[in-house]
Amino acid sequence: MATTQQRLLLSGNEAVALAALHAGVHLGTGYPGTPSTEILEYLDHIGGKAQWSPNEKVALEVGIGVSFAGGRTLITMKHVGVNVAADPLFTAAYTDLIGGLVLISADDPGMASSQNEQDNRHYSRAAIVPMLEPCDSQQAYDFTLKAFELSERHKIPVILRMTTRICHAKTPVVPNQDVTPAPTPEFVRDIPGRVMIPAYAKPAHHRIRAKMAELTRFNEHSDFNRIYPGSSELGIIASGISVMHAREAAPQASLLALGMTWPLPMALIADFVRSVKRCIVIEEGDHLLYEALRAEGLMVEAKPEMYRFSELTVPRVRRILAGDLSPEPQPPKGKPPELCQGCSHRPVFEILGHMDCIVAGDIGCYSLGVLPPFNAMDTCVCMGAAIGVGLGMRHVLPEAQARRVVSVIGDSTFVHSGLTGLAEMVYNPPPTGHVVLILDNSTTAMTGRQEHPGTGRSLGHEPTNKMDFAAVGRGMGIKNVHVTDPMEDPQGFASLLQELLAKDELSLVIAERPCVLAAPMIRVYEQAAEEKLQTSCAGAVGH
Amino acid sequence: MSNTVTNVVFAGLGGQGIIKSSDILAAAAFAAGLDVKKSELHGMSQRGGSVTSDVRFGSEVLSPMVPAQEADFLLVLEPTQVEINRGLLRPGGVLLSPDLIPDGALRNKKSLNVAMLGVLSVLLALQPEHWEQGLKECLAVRLHKVNEQAFALGRRQGEARFKS
Ligand SMILES: Cc1ncc(C[n+]2csc(CCOP(=O)(O)OP(=O)(O)O)c2C)c(N)n1
């Protein structure tokens, strides 16, 4: 963090965390995922209370509890994390929240580090929640503060949608800390506002629609939106990072920069559209804004279909404005990433490749097992899918092929959404049995080495309860449970796999070996924990 | 003065300190009171893959990404990454490749990123105290000395190369 008097140079993620701290947030929670991960890490670093949940659904549920108890809460996740958290989100919108609840959805157009480029603006419409979209770190800071107030005023969750270039770009921020003080948590019973049985949910649906109508009126005059006056020949409507690209690409144009993008301020937009000869919507991803404006009867242009894909940039916005449909120059093809030298995943994929296994894979560093020299992963869909997808293949493949199927899942991914897959396996075992392999490298390596319930350390790397995967497997009723280190004994690991694949039984193999990048820090954390234990024991004796 | 923005792109491989060096430049420009934006892609790029980072500064910076063919400077830490990124430079833009730092000149090879900033410093209007502040803010205290030396070495190389 760079400072010059009151100015700070912050990433969007840091700006959100700082605003949450200034808003007196009672608890930040979430699950790691690029590009959102640094928000909670930074909140912890600057003295806020932050913790990792096993997955996004649980994180949001914890946040809803904080809000019902009157506390302010920040919940962070990447775009696909909102899919996992969608169930609580859709119904939380029906409830009457108390403490401000701000959900960060960090989208990844262009898929710098994601399995899809879904556009989470859809969620504001589908779940009936207001959405804010900052265009730089200053707005990320300002909007986060205002999001808490908005959430409390309308008793509604607020989604702050960021994208990779907002989360990770560093831009100047002047913090103002001008925010209504956080409420003090206290339990106040409100059964019709929080118990969503049909009798209470029916009126709640009407309530949420009324809240949105109120928010629409508010947004018509809110300072979330801004007009940059310019030529009446060309008008541009944009939100998020597209505002910056558009201002740079067409400095002469009139520009309506929308900061609160749901519910839309239709009267404001209609006036703007009428004030210019040609009006074009510059939006990254789907044509959501365009479609909403056309449904309203407004004469606006959309970007051509080819620009739906990947990120927008200044040159791409110039092309859109010029109606340029010619093939785009391809960005330079760099060197692809690969598993680190000494990575514990390497021997595993070498062996799976040699044995010609059909590998139902999952997401994490180990997804790189799909690339040469390993070429040892056959499927990768979403976190936790390894187990279900592997079981599905086992159920229908001819026996000889079914026997080759192995589900491979990382430790963080297993806790995130592999547990219910194991329950499925025990409940509906395929005739040939199945083998699930957990790659336990004691960290969430992919996103920068975060802790999770299986490491026994909290977000701040302090000791906490540790989940025992082998005990979980046995407790769920899996017959063969083995813990091994394929790095130390590759031969033993290969013959164990061979043996288990030949059986018609259920097996869980836990391959244990710390990630080489995480190992040095893990030793430091363990040492610190031990020293703390010793001084507290010495203290206890003294008293 | 019209709004002139300086565009610098850093390129190399994961683990070379690309992000760190772009952080230092951004902090130095910020210390000079300029508007600054800095952007890169994290994630899979950490595992030894290609990494680039964009730094832009001036009186007002809008997009955080340097548009292709608009980089004033392309600073590359790994020889294999020169050709694939050359197209980012504007006509007349300056390429700074790692061979500007002679083999064996650095006490610690890891400070190549900072030595290259020393070279770049010769071509920018930022003052020594701004660079100093950038280095101090972005590096752990125990790394200050070795990196100050690396920066000074790079600056001498830059002067020899560009100021003769
Ligand atoms: C729903 C969802 N949340 C978060 C992510 C981001 N993400 C992908 S894999 C992963 C966890 C990787 O950790 P682990 O399974 O332990 O494997 P490792 O990287 O350590 O090999 C995360 C957080 C995602 N892709 N989907």
Ligand code: SF4
């Ligand atoms: S960061 Fe860890 S898990 Fe990821 S490739 Fe490197 S050693 Fe393997």
